Amino acid sequence: MSQIDLLVKNGRIIDPTNGVDTVADIAVNDGIILSIDNNIQFQAKETFDAGGCLVTPGLIDCHVHCYQYSTPLGINPDEHCLSRGVTTIVDGGSAGASTFQGLRRYIADRSKTRVLAFLHIAQHGLAAAGCASGAPGGELDSLNVVTVDDCAKCILENRDMIVGVKVRLSDSIADNGKNEAEAYRRALLAAKKADVPIMVHHTMSTVKTQVDNDDPTELGCPRDLRPGDLYTHTFHPYRSCIVDPDTLTIYSDVIEAKKRGVLYDVGHGQGSFGWTVAEICARTQFYPDTISTDLHSGNHIGPAYDLPIVMSKFLHLGMPLVDVIRAVTSTPAKAIGWGSRIGCLTPGKEADITVLKLKEGRFPMEDCQSQVRVLDKIFKPVAVWRAGNSHLITEPTPFPNLEAMSQNSREWDNILVKDKARPVVK
Template sequence: METAQNLVIRNGLVIDRSQNISQVANVYIANGRIAGIGEPPDRGIQFESFDASGCVVTAGLVDCQVHAYEYVTPLGVNIDRTCLSKGVTTLVDAGSAGSSTFPGLRKFIAERSKAHLYCFLHIAQHGLASAGCVTTGSGGECDSLNVVNVQDCVRVINENRDMIVGIKVRLAAAVCDDGKNEEEVYRRALEAANICQVPLMTHHAMSTIGHGGKLGCPGSLRTGDIYTHCFHGYNSLLDPETGKVDSHCVDAKSRGVLFDVGHGQGSFSWIVAEQCATEGFWPDIISTDLHSDSINGPAYDLLCVMTKMLHLGMPLEDIVAAVTSTPATAIGLTGTSADITVLKVEEGSENLEDSCGDLRLITKMFVPVAVFIGGERCPTSAEKSWPNPSCAAECRARVAKNKETK
């Protein structure tokens, strides 16, 4: 890692929606903090120079959904090795830990990682310690309501406000005793989130709970809550009768519910995303849901998911906001620490799969150029991990198997 107390990143396209900036400018870093954009803060200071001509300069990328509890859950990945090298400086673990298992996430993962790690605490006490991806098979973390303890969840959040930024719940029949517990699990998650005044992130797929109604999802979500996996293909946010975005989802977005990509292994459909793009229903947050079963495809990394949104026609400034200012605001991050990512949009020609194995020809893609945490430059890897030739076939086989077991 290279230490640079005083640095100027020159001539890049600086995009920062929180400051209404989208222009070619210089970014000045002094003593590990952003000291100015445009003119130098003090002409007496000597700055080392980094040339970002032809690049996009942003705040450090935020991946609002990963699974970082390596060795404790079957989904965990090493965030420094797999995410920081791709320009992601801040990550949020989405439910790997519950109230009983959170201390280990802090001690053994967050405190030992260079990248900043926060957490959505799972409403189930053991989190995802024995749970993997949701399929049509039975068995999951909320099969017993005995482990869905509101008081314990609230206590651990209040004791760890510096790291826990919200609550996570998976609403899927397969992880809630074949759907028998879903509504009660959802009620308890909402109750805990209300008590703590933190956002609730909901995984909502293959669920017995509809979009609207007395306890719908996203119908019952509050302003600032997060509806993740918004482009999945399983009873998706598209109305099956009209093929358009469900009115309950449109209403929720207008109320300030945040829609998040949360790509993962099984939660991104080109067909659903293309329909949403046609209607201008863009995600507020772009995240990977990166874990051991998605890191080698079809999610790969945050830049890959951003590339998919670029292919769909999402404006560059909106993409940047969805991986910087919007998720940062959603989880309550503030400050001027010099976490900065430098990216380039390159031309190419690659077939890129979704979670169903469907392919689209990608001609523009994001690649990392440099990443800084607190003004210190960290190693980056411009080598793409995608495409993985076998992944599309594996995705198609998994979808076919799920259909057979329904």
Template sequence: MEKFDWIIKNGRVIDPSQALDKVTNIGLAKGKIAAIGDIEGGSEADQIYDATGHIVTPGLVDLHIHGYEHVTPLGIDVDHYCLGRGVTTAIDAGSAGCDTFDGFRHFAAERSQTRLLAFLHISRAGLAFSSRTGGDDPGELETLKLVHTRDCIDCIESNRDLLVGVKIRLSSSIANDGRNEVEAYKRAREAAGAVELPLMTHHNFSFIPLEDCPGAMERGDIYTHCFHAYPNTIIDPVSNTLFDSIVAARDAGVLFDIGHGMGSFSWPVAELCAQQGFWPDTISTDIHSLNRDGPVYDLPTVMSRMLKVGMPLVEIIRASTINPAKAIGWDDRIGTLDIGRDADISVLALDSVTLQLEDCHAQLRSLESQLIPKAVWRAGNRGQITSPKKLPDCDTYQTAIDWQSKLIIRD
């Protein structure tokens, strides 16, 4: 008789990686997924979780977060805001550069129960003294002395267990008023090409045109913040349709990632994309210290926004599990409920609600349904679920309103 540590029973198991969507049971043993299906009869389990009425998915994968807490201004407590909300793997988007990565390994990655991976920033300081772009904050590309291709490559080669790509932020405000953008972008592409890993670009308030970013990106590279409404938005504000260069980039295999953040999710941009059948390849939060209590809150809240926009539930789960896993080349390890993989599992409720939910600019939509995390396992160990302090939190709207004047597309 097979012995399980946990049986998660009677949930609606949705695993897009194996085209699975049915009410069934999952057995966990020794930290791995041991069985899926009719496993109750004759088996004994140490513990049973009754998931009746809930959705059971592969542990969620958030492709864009900031988890270098206490060292970078944007860092958050990863286990509270990621694992606590059903995210079993979080990928830090460039909080560390080659000079600060060792600390990231010891103080962040090794101390979190959440599996924490990272894109290495092309700037050797990462985001040690940087936060928002597009305003007055100083940034990581103020001098090209910070941008060293060879050292970035060497750091990645020595840390391939944790590093999954290269990150650059292209905004003139953090690059000596734009003077360093073109050269830094070139060096970032060189580094990513040399290590054969994806480059993730942040692109707003930049002098680099869409024809070059995402236009010059390679197949498999990741264009994050794809739903922002600032200068460099992917929607032509005259025709309200996607720019040709965006359609061409998707056809060429560039991946489009939400990276919600403090300024990069606009209801109207997401809705205009939906009207054209343009769904994001990956759904990520860009959760950090300035948006964790709104407007981001957590990954299930960002997924709920995509439900409102009309993205099918199974596609939302695909874009939050196997798609980000594939984007970083980890689909042989995470993002799936395949037998034998680490038992990373999320349980979500799909609740009927009446909720006025903001985007990054305090523009509101009425949500009728909301995904809410209920339980999570990371490598077979049950994690602690946490909740937003207040959702929605109108106290966070003022900054959003202050930035409305910078928008190109708005309600």
């Protein structure tokens, strides 16, 4: 072979799947990784010098909402994910069995970003999520649309794209909590029937985080999750928080679930990441298994911004660099059953590659309640290739976004685990 398509040179390659952390070059041809070595002799049509940068597998964001125009939350995956170094996203339940084909045809098939999905247990997904202008109610107000067989059937017929089941446990979207436990039970059954993991959103819920009894009929979250299931919005500070607001320690059910293989996902979102909760967890090295944004129309201008920003927050919290990279590459890939295809830099695999620079300085960064910490370094994406094709990197919204912060600080009185002083947004 006289010439290859792409040569990425001189970068520090971090590939947790293959146990690689070294400076080397990557050769790519026809969209496939050809070789990784520190003495590649091929001539390349495109050469990128990644000196001083981190070269990682294409980033995976396992919780995004991209069903644009069909749900109140949808964002464009190429504009907000691929342009920030994310090559694969997993939509977090925007579509249900009745609306899934629209997500495939009009979003996934038309996007350069690889789009996978968790299927919502409610047939209409988040089309009626009650997220527009703070409208009350949501997708679980009627159990008539929460059907185990339809959900499992849709998953089994679309396993090339659907990776699991999604359910949101919040009383405000489930007839004031009346339907939560039953919807949860049905979602667990659908996941078992389709033999896939479940991702559970658990905030301000009637389903308890800590269940201090032996009643087999009372469901707990995370107590009743199985190994490999994902608990998202792990670091939110409201009712149903994983931290006991009285003792400021992590509930024992949460710790036991992690020990048996339940995966904890960030799902930063617009209201689901609190610095105080995350700092309490970090003191005992209770870090997330997967780092995700829950990116949607209400938070891409802050406080979530993009995946590299959310990664930066956990680096600031003391999570080791390699573990941060693992949480956006190999772990989410394995969690969704795609570990043999994505999340790695393996010769013979599709060339999804991200180049990141660790930028040093002083970066004030807000959480979802307008509490601020000053980071001394952030991840800045500088290049990305999806299946060997390069894509333009864009700049995020300037942070911190004071306008978004002023709106988020209104939730202060509802926060259970928080700083002693209310943040002042100037």
